[in-house]
Amino acid sequence: MPFKPADNPKCPKCGKSVYAAEEKVAGGFKFHKMCFKCGMCNKMLDSTNCAEHEGELYCKNCHARKYGPKGYGFGGGAGCLSMDTGEHLAGYVGEGARAPMEPRAIAKAPEGEGCPRCGGFVYAAEQMLARGRGWHLECYRCKTCNHCLDSTTVCDGHDGEVYCRVCYAKKFGPRGVGFGGGLFIGLTTDLSDHFEYLANKKNTLNDVAKIQAPKGQGCPRCGGCVYAAEQVLAKGREWHRKCFKCRDCTKQLDSMLACDGPDKDVYCKTCYGKKFGPHGYGFGGGAGFLQTDGLTDEEISSMRPFYNPDTTSIKANPGQGCPRCGGAVFAAEQQLAKGTMWHKKCFNCCDCHRPLDSMLACDGPDKEIYCRACYGKKFGPKGFGYGFAPTLVSTSGESTCQLGFLRSLCKCCSNDARPTHGLKAQGGKGCPRCGFEVYAAEQMISKNRIWHKRCFGCKDCGRSLDSTNLNDGPDDDIYCRGCYGRNFGPKGCGFGIGAGTLTMA
Secondary structure (H helix, E strand, O other), rough: OOOOOOOOOOOOOOOOOOOOHHHHEOOEEEEEOOEEEEEOOOEEEEOOOEEEEOOOOHHHHHHHHHOOOOOOOOOOOOOOOEEEOOOOOOOOHHHHHOOOOOOOOEOOOOOOOOOOOOEOOOOOEEEEEEOOEEEEOOOOOOOOOEOOOOOOOOEOOOOOOOOOOOHHHHHHOOOOOOOOOOOOOOOOOOHHHHHHHHHHHHOOOOHHOEEOOOOOOOOOOOOOOOOHHHHEOOOOOOOOOOOEEOOOOOEEEEOOOOOOOOOEEEEEHHHHHHHHOOOOOOOOOOOOOOOOOOOHHHHHHHHHHOOOOOOOOEEOOOOOOOOOOOOOOOOHEHHHHHHHHEOOOEOOOOOOOOOOOOOOOEEEEOOOOHHHHHHHHHOOOOOOOOOOOOOOOOOOOOOOOOHHHHHHOOOOOOOOOOOOOOEOOOOOOOOOOOEEOOOHHHHHOOOOOOOOOOOOOOOOOOOOOOOOOOEEOOOOEEEEEEEHHHHHHHOOOOOOOOOOOOEOO
């Protein structure tokens, strides 16, 4: 029995067998991929825009045009009368059957203004820019290989034409061993003309001031015309990339390093700081030295003029102005002290005129403000141990020798060890040692009794006591540890000054 192959479904479009690898299904029929296109406009279809009618495929527009409703409000748009049935597309068989497009007539432009390739006018909708001139889109091709170009592949040739990169390298690139299609291609061309051209080209590129621009329009440094390929913007003006460098140190600049100077020039950050930045102690290359960079005092004064405002020019109502000068105090310059507002300029020490702030100011009882040192000298305690140094200060002019000698004696024996004036406490509530009233700022507590700080010392040796070395004696007095052990501790062999010593003290 002869072999009989399986019957495959036939494509309704061409009538040939359709295999699984190339089939497209629509309306219960299987089509070839290349046959899966509109029967009227020959547009390739897919599952999203396909419509089938009696074994024929249509795009949605052609199907609606041929079989859809017609009349007022249907067709191309609502509100228009359309009776189009697509008969004009009946003979359309695809892209390949189109007649060749006739070359259009292009109006010639004046010499040097039109397309460099064909000489015709170039309109904005079709222009491509190269070498500062507009080209037609269809003319914007490589002169040698006719390859379509764009802004990423175009190369401007030295003959006024445009080339692709490969053709440009072949025509104008270097030649010899290591260049071209292979690494070891021999030197087949005389390069004398090429080197002469490169030398002329180098000189031309360096001389950016050769083509001068109208006054006020060119590069601020050289005055030459600035073209788009080499322009850099600063201070609203265009600079040559070569000229865009620091005026003082000629360092090449970019948008991160450039600083616009007040003299309409550009500087690097270092030169700008030296020329226009703050000067004096703590400024410049490093803090802690005087940096003026050769500027005279007159130049520094002219750049940094000193202004001393007159705070008394606007007088305030009595009791409302600055306590020092009486002028009106506004919010931008006010400083607060003792519930009153001061000028920043007036907010200084009354004695030494040191400028003050909220941390240094001390309000004096005379309604003035002082620094801490002047306040301590004027209103602080006086005597031995007070002031800037532990010296005895006499405000009455008496000799301090005797007082200094007494101060060197034991505290309990000196006359200034305990208070000598004040209010005596009633009912035994005062200090157990002196009997005077004890206030909260000077009290020390022991055995539920309150003592003065100056009286809170050992009864025998007068040593000052605190919570770490205090011992309450049975006689309602206080002692240091040594005196307490000597008076109330155990006695005999092994006790006392040292172990193994018999003491009956």
